[in-house]
Structures are given as structure tokens and as C-alpha cells.
Amino acid sequence: MALRWGIVGSGRIANDFTCAVQIHPEKNHKVIAVAARKLSDAQGFAKRHNIPNAYGSYEDLAKDKDIDIAYIGVLNPGHLPVSKMMLDHGKHVLCEKPLAINKKETEELIAHAKVKGLFLMEGLWSRTFPIYDILTDQIANNTIGDVLQVNVEFGYPLAGVDYANVKEEAQCATMNIGIYALQFSQYVYRGLKPISVTVSGHLNKYGVDDATTIILMYPNGRTSVLTVNTRVQLENCATVYGTKGMLKIPLFWCPSTMITPSGTIECELPTSTANFTLLRSNGLAYEAEEVRKCLELGLTESPKMTHAESLELAELMNTVRQSLGVTFKQDGYSMDY
Amino acid sequence: MALRWGIVGSGRIANDFTCAVQIHPEKNHKVIAVAARKLSDAQGFAKRHNIPNAYGSYEDLAKDKDIDIAYIGVLNPGHLPVSKMMLDHGKHVLCEKPLAINKKETEELIAHAKVKGLFLMEGLWSRTFPIYDILTDQIANNTIGDVLQVNVEFGYPLAGVDYANVKEEAQCATMNIGIYALQFSQYVYRGLKPISVTVSGHLNKYGVDDATTIILMYPNGRTSVLTVNTRVQLENCATVYGTKGMLKIPLFWCPSTMITPSGTIECELPTSTANFTLLRSNGLAYEAEEVRKCLELGLTESPKMTHAESLELAELMNTVRQSLGVTFKQDGYSMDY
8 A cells, every 4th residue: 555645844845855755656655645834835735746635734734644654844943843743643754854953852752753653764865875775785895995984075055045054943054964974974884983073163143053074083093074064065975985995976965876996886866757946856765665665564763764873963963063062942051952 | 507406315205306306407407416324325326316426424415515405305303403404514405394393393494594594495395386376376366266165185005104104203194194285275275374273083003193184274164174094095186165166186285187167277297207106206396496496586485385384384283293192202291392
């Protein structure tokens, strides 16, 4: 039977996720409802995407008994409360990254899903791209020897994006795009915990970081250098350096290509003629399918992005923000999250 | 009249520098002497390079009245004492990088040259490559807009090089190759002083760094991220990111190519059939010619690598080593250099 999706939010990412789900055959995935804070927005969205039900509040969608899983595509501060509401109404949840604003919120959300016995996944779509599996294989097969250095650059100008880099929306370079660089490092060095997290950054006029560099040092001098910038376009490659060679992944957060010592590996993205608004959003189809597979297996978390990994990321982002002095109201009145 | 060179040291870099000088016509440059600690080494070197005089001590070369300028190609701990000796005997000095072990030594050497009224230059050959002038022009011409991010990677395995990464020779990743990354950042952001220097690194069994990352933050959030590693081969590009595009310089420490938004610029290196031992050492010919031009103009320092810049670099390397806890006997018994 098809997995029945409810889309929460009607912005660009909700649009793209819906387009991506609809790449799949209807026997596997169906988008059956959408909710926005304004009913007219939801109705417009439903019409554009041929979705049967449109709701003018998130709660109305939560109450729709036909929905199996809610996709949470609202702004960051809504991730915890809206995800919890969906869980409270018996829905599984796929929530956009970051899962929540800080470690405390993340723990709260994961605990809530566990109590309800429902599926919860942070929408870190990168992890569901086939190139990530190939990366694991390449490292395991010793293609580049002992991995000692990971360099990731992620930068594009976000000054013109109204919700981005604004404290009230709990947005900053680290949580907006830095999270992708952090997850990449954690993915490559899986099983290793950083010994140290060294940070330097620049804060914008809103008091949030817009240029952040993070050095993660793992045991035996294994190093990751993550350059994040929301003022300039960077090359946005991730490179994994080993004692015998390197693996280079252009557009590492949504990759279709990996350059290896023995040649370039290509994984064409799912094709679609839908109106995507963000780069390579058709790749969100991988994430939707990963969710379906997990639910079919009766899992409550995805092995591609586990709860433990979401917590690890949340803790790292806490550390980075603490180093930079970037706090949100969700952190409370002290830096002691 | 030709500039008459005396070569101090008979190792690989001295070999390559001599080959490079001899690319130039004899009317401009002549290598007239070489000195090594063992006379037989100097004699073998002189024979191979067709040099008239060979000395078994550096002092003998210092006393040779026909020499205009000494090229110091000895190991790091010798840079200060041997350069001073040459200055004491009225020779101009071109000394391999790093000019000295720490800031205090660097100040001492520069002061010595000033007192003697003689030319002194740190052999940071990179600065004399034509691509560096073109880089300056590109930035000045606003080709890439406002420069906000500089990323440099420099890594190659040095574990097998016996003098490298050994505390007794005052060698470490920072001073061995990190210096090139540091000078690049300082070159791009000339006139700006770093607001902060943030460092993370790993120390080898000798207690010196073999993987070092340096984040330099300049005013207005201008950032440099320098990744240095002597355990793995990195890509070794420098990239300058601006608000309108990027400039990419492969092999940034001895470049012949720059990739710009409007195409690739090539500057062929001087050609030679000599037996160079290190990568692109024919480019040392640029450095030799820069020295000749400076002396012809009666300068005591090169505008391409000024004393102030050598001091800046020495100070940065002090800071980096202090952060890492890497000290040499030249630093004295405290970390207070």
C-alpha cells in the first residue's frame, strides 16, 4: 500500500519535497494533504500539486486519520512543536534539518517519538543519496588508504533570503548550511567522536554567524576542516584525503558524482519535469523512499540518519554556536543549553 | 655586471637554486662559489654545477671578497647564525624560508642587516612568480568583487624526509609548508592584520605538528582557512573567493596557472634541462632575478617580500606554534618567545 504523506508547510522546500515524492509511482507514495497557516496558501499548493486535502492549520492536518507520515517543512522554530503535535496524533514524522534548535530540544523530540513508538527522522537528505553509500564502500575497500583529512566547503550568498541568518528564526550559517558540512565529517569518521571542536567565525548584524570555520580533530590526528559562508559562493566540494589518494565529491550535500583515484562515478538523479525551486531537489525522492522502506520494515528510525546521529549533530552545533556566542531564545537565558 | 652568487649548503634546495640561477645569462648572474661543511661535498657540488670555488666551511665562503650575495640553503637552525656571518663579511643575503626559527631571531637578523646596510630577503620564492602579480591585478581590478574568503590547502607526506618534522632541526608542518599557506593569506589581504588566529593541530612522535589548520579572521569577516598536513597529499590549491566569483591557483606556492571567471591564465615557467630535485624548482630563477633587480636599484629589501612581511609571518608562526605547544630550543625555556 502507498505511504500516505501529509505536507506541513507550503514554502519552497515543501513544494520541492512534494514534487520529489510525486516522482515515485502512486502505488508507493501518495501526497494526500497539505497544511499552511493560511488556508488559501494550502489550497493553492494543493491545486498546484494535485493534492486532495488542504488545511488552514497544522493541527487540522494532524487530525487527518488517513495520513501515515507528516513531512515538516516549516521554519526552524516550528520543528519541535509541530513535530510533537504530529506524533501526538499518531503520525510518523520526517522533519527538515535541523531536527530542532539545540540539543535539549532534539532530545525532547526524540524522546517524544520513542514514547509514542513512532518513526522520526531528521530530513538530512544528503545521507540518502546513492553516492553516500558508494563513499562508504570506497573507504571500506581501502581505495584511498587510511583517511586522515576531510575538507568541506559550503558557501552561498543568503543575505537576500529573508528567513535566513535571522536570529528570530533560529537561523545562522552553522544551522542553515554548516550542518551539511558537519554531517559529512561525522559520516566519514563514523564511530569516532571528535576530540576537539575548534571554531572561528564572524557574526552578522543580527548577531548570528555568516562565516564559520570548524576544525574537528579526531583520534590519531584525523582532521576535518569545514568552511561555511553565507556571504560568498564557494566551490562546495567535499574531499576525503587518505594515505593512498583522495575522493572528491562535488555538490557533496546532494551529489551525483564522485571522483575516485580510478575514475569518476556517476549516479544520475531521479528525473522529473516538476517545478523545483531549489538545486537538485529531485534528490529528495531518495529521502522519501528511504522513509517508506524504513516504515515497511517497522523501523522507528532510519539507519541512514539515526537518532544518535541527530543528537551528535545537535551537540556539535551547540558547541559551535557556544564558541561563537550565537544564542537563540530556545536556548534559554544562559549559554548552558 | 653579473651578480656573483655564493651558495651556502650543498643539499637539494642548494642544488636546485644553483640550477635555477644558471638559467639566466652569465652577464646577469654567476655562481662563483659553494660552501659545505665537508669540503668533498662542496667540491662535488662545484664540479656538477661548474662552479669555480668550493669551500669546506661557510666562513671561508664568507671571506671570499668576490661574492656579492650569499644564498643560504642550510637547515633551519643555521639560518640566523650563517646569515649573520655572511652579513658580517659584507655579503648581501638571500636566506631560505623560514628566515629564522621565531620572531625574536627574525628581528635579530633583520636588525643586523639594517646595521650593516646590506640586502636581506627571505627566500619565499612564491612571491616572485608572475602569477602573484597577476593575482594582485585581478583583485585590484575587481574581477571577483569583494574578497571575503581565502582557502588554502597544502599537504604532502614528509614522514620519509629525514630532516622534516624533527624538533632538533626546528622543523614542523607549520614552518615547513604551513608558511606558504600563511604567506598566501597575508598576500591576498595585504594591509589587513588578522583579528584572530585560531589553530588546531596534531603533534607527531617528535612533538611537532604534522597536521595543522589555521583560521585567520580579518576585519569585516574576511576569513582564511589554511589546511596543512605532512601525512597526506592534498590538492594544494589556493582559492580566493569574492562576492562576484573566484580565483583558483593550482600549486599556489609555485604556480604557473590561475583560473579566473573569464578563463585560465598561464605563465610558463623558465625552461631548463638541469637536474632539479624538487617540484618546479626552475621557478627559483624568478627569485634570483628579483634579487638582482633589487640590488641594481640599491634596495636593502625586496618589495615582493619585505622585512615587515617576514616579521609578520614569524609572528604568525610563533602564535601557531604557541597554540599547538610546539617549542624549539631557540625559543628559550619558556613559551614567551
